[in-house]
Amino acid sequence: MDTQGPPSVWIDNSHAIVRRGMAACLQQAGFVVRGESVGLTPTPAMAGLDVLIFESEGSALRRAVRLVVGRRTRLVATLRAASEQHVREIVDAGVGAVLPHETLTPETLVTTLRAVVAGTVILPGDLLARLLVHVRQHSQLGPAELSSRERSVLRLLADGMDTRGIAEDLCFSERTVKNVVHDLLTKLNCRTRAQAVALATREGVI
Template sequence: MTTPSPPGAAPTRVLVCDDQALIRTGLVTIIDAQPDMEVVGECGDGRKGVDLARELDPDVVVMDIRMPVLDGLEATRLLAGAGVAHPVKVLVVTTFNLDEYVYEALRAGASGFLLKDAPPDRLLHGIRTVAMGAALLDPEVTRQLVGRYATRIRPTEGAPEDVPLTPRELEVLRLIADGLSNSEIAAALVISQETVKTFVSRILTKLNLRDRVQAVVYAFRHGLAS
């Protein structure tokens, strides 16, 4: 788990977007109770979320997917998608049994996702992780959620032989797409975690990807994921 910011550091500014008032209030209460976080705004629809994000410049937007006026998927694309001059870090929260748009949310530019029934400490960990510029891609959630919709994702951007990676880098990329953490990849390949980090960094650089989330999307788009 990530740890709170050191004393004296500016709090992480969070915008909460969820159309269910009870859930939104709960999120705001949990986040605002943290000494290293501050809720700077809240709203119940995606259009308002986009407007508030542009007005308030939060460090992280906690975004629901299914919302009126403008859904969280399109709101995420407007805030963090390709071509956005000043992208905002978006952490998607979703209901596993209902939401079929998580993969598209990741493609839209979300830095990660959580399930709405995750414990509060997981939410706080997610916000801190995303605020630091890292991706939140929980291994177990990745296996279940991305795997569940893998059959709906059709490769459209080239063949595996066109991917500019070494065989070992391809192997690491496939394991990332399977939802393995760095430690799990290290164990599977019998290498150190530092070596895994080096491979991950090379993969992101070669493919011009922002983070592990985009690496998973890339792997599925290119037919590299199992």
């Protein structure tokens, strides 16, 4: 994501202490906290917002996804507990990162948001493992279906690189990288980069 100036964040969480703690950590790290809400009430001010951190409980996921339709705002979900179905729904919705409350620290919060702003998808290892099972059940991928260029881009995505980093590494334009990623997602029947990497890794493509 291309941003001018400090990245802006809106924090949605039902616990005031959690919200204020997140806000303090992010402000200290150079983020601009645009506002706070509980259950997405009041409705976050979305114009020009870089990241919406929301607590994925109840209908919050569907509401958060509706808020970012047509915008460049990235979603980061926090979780208290997640069933396998919930994890699938979050990833399928295109959420940029998932932060379980049990592993949330100031360092992981800041590192994750910086990565999301840079265009990287972040999933904790245990959630990624669940996703691997899901994509294997819902996709059929043959190694021969991907070109060498697509495999190269996939490998760099798996290394956590964003669009700009991949373009520099492979001497492509950023537009070319975006086109390759789009083709990859279409071929693999995946909605997000995280899904594509998970499937390709599981099937031994990369």
